[in-house]
Amino acid sequence: ETGVTQSPTHLIKTRGQQVTLRCSSQSGHNTVSWYQQALGQGPQFIFQYYREEENGRGNFPPRFSGLQFPNYSSELNVNALELDDSALYLCASSLGTSWNEQFFGPGTRLTVL
Amino acid sequence: RKEVEQDPGPFNVPEGATVAFNCTYSNSASQSFFWYRQDCRKEPKLLMSVYSSGNEDGRFTAQLNRASQYISLLIRDSKLSDSATYLCVVNTNAGKSTFGDGTTLTVKP
Numbered sequence: 137e138t139g140v141t142q143s144p145t146h147l148i149k150t151r152g153q154q155v156t157l158r159c160s161s162q163s164g165h166n167t168v169s170w171y172q173q174a175l176g177q178g179p180q181f182i183f184q185y186y187r188e189e190e191n192g193r194g195n196f197p198p199r200f201s202g203l204q205f206p207n208y209s210s211e212l213n214v215n216a217l218e219l220d221d222s223a224l225y226l227c228a229s230s231l232g233t234s235w236n237e238q239f240f241g242p243g244t245r246l247t248v249l
Numbered sequence: 250r251k252e253v254e255q256d257p258g259p260f261n262v263p264e265g266a267t268v269a270f271n272c273t274y275s276n277s278a279s280q281s282f283f284w285y286r287q288d289c290r291k292e293p294k295l296l297m298s299v300y301s302s303g304n305e306d307g308r309f310t311a312q313l314n315r316a317s318q319y320i321s322l323l324i325r326d327s328k329l330s331d332s333a334t335y336l337c338v339v340n341t342n343a344g345k346s347t348f349g350d351g352t353t354l355t356v357k358p
Contacts, residue, residue, distance in 0.1 A: 169346060178253075178336050178348035179293065192344020226292060235281045235340040240292035 139163060140229050140241035148247045149217050157212045157244045161229030167191070168210040169238060170202060171226040179226055185210055186233050222248045252276055253339050255349035263357055266327045270352045272337030273319040282313055283338040284322050287351065293336055296322075327356045 139162040149155050161168050167186045171179035181194035185204035199215040208229070214221060224245050228238035255272045262268050282299035297304065299311040299320050310323040320337055334351040 171348070176350070178255075178350040180348070181346045184344055184346070192346075194345065233344065235346065237283075237295045237298075238346075240294070242292055 140227065140239050142225075142227055142241040142244050144244060145242070146245045146247075148249065150249050151217055151219060153217050153248075154213065154215045155217060155246060157214075157225050157227075157246070158209070159212070159227035159229075159241055160209045161227075162239050165229035165231050165239070166208050167230045167233060168204055168208065169228045169230070170210070170212045171228065172196075172221075173224040173226055173243070175223075182212065184233070191233055217248045219248050222246060250275065251350075253337060253347045253349040255335075255337055255352050257350060257352060259353040259355055261355045261357060262327055264327055264329060266356075267323065267325045268327060268354060269324075270322045270335055270337075270354075271319055272321070272339075272349050273317075274337075274339045274347070275318065276339065276341060276347075277318065278341050279318075279339045280342050281340045282311075282320050283340075284309075284311055284320075285336040285338060285348075287334045287336055289334075293348075296335070324354075327354075329356050329358065332356045 141160045169184040170182040173179040183193040184191045188204045204210045224243045228240045230238045284296040285293040286296045287293040303312045308325045312321045336351045337349045
């Protein structure tokens with residue numbers, strides 16, 4: 137096991153609602169990256185947080201936002217949920233921003249009805 | 250066109266076969282490269298980093314060709330346990346990480 141945990145495991149929401157997903161990084165890691173993985177596709181980079189600051193962002197709209205806390209755990213918030221937001225959301229922790237090995241959590245499976 | 254492209258497969262090979270996957274990328278500013286393995290309904294796990302000089306880890310060999318902008322993964326003496334989806338990852342120093350959609354490998358007895 138990687139030591140990266142995510143909660144909840146599964147979640148069902150309806151269109152227009154808001155959701156918060158949580159990630160605890162591996163001990164000693166100060167960077168968390170979030171990804172969205174739709175069925176049959178690779179993970180799509182949402183954003184990365186390093187020492188509580190956003191360090192990079194993929195092609196996701198502003199309704200996808202995040203936070204990183206002083207203990208380096210992180211949250212992903214999605215507002216105004218759409219059906220296409222249904223996916224597996226993965227967080228990955230790493231040390232620093234030089235793209236060392238990323239350790240992934242088991243993911244949160246979000247279903248939007 | 251996607252920034253990182255992989256042949257989706259599936260590749261169906263017998264045990265003991267040698268199989269190779271390629272991955273092309275479009276961003277010439279890409280700085281670091283990796284291969285990850287993802288089992289069905291599990292999270293991705295790092296298989297190996299890819300270095301300019303090429304690198305080997307047991308039965309696995311990774312190569313990088315910056316001029317042609319592709320990376321490759323060679324698996325020798327395939328095992329049943331190698332069955333998985335193989336994802337290539339390309340990162341830039343601008344804080345962006347791009348995964349391919351993966352190549353599915355099934356190794357059969």
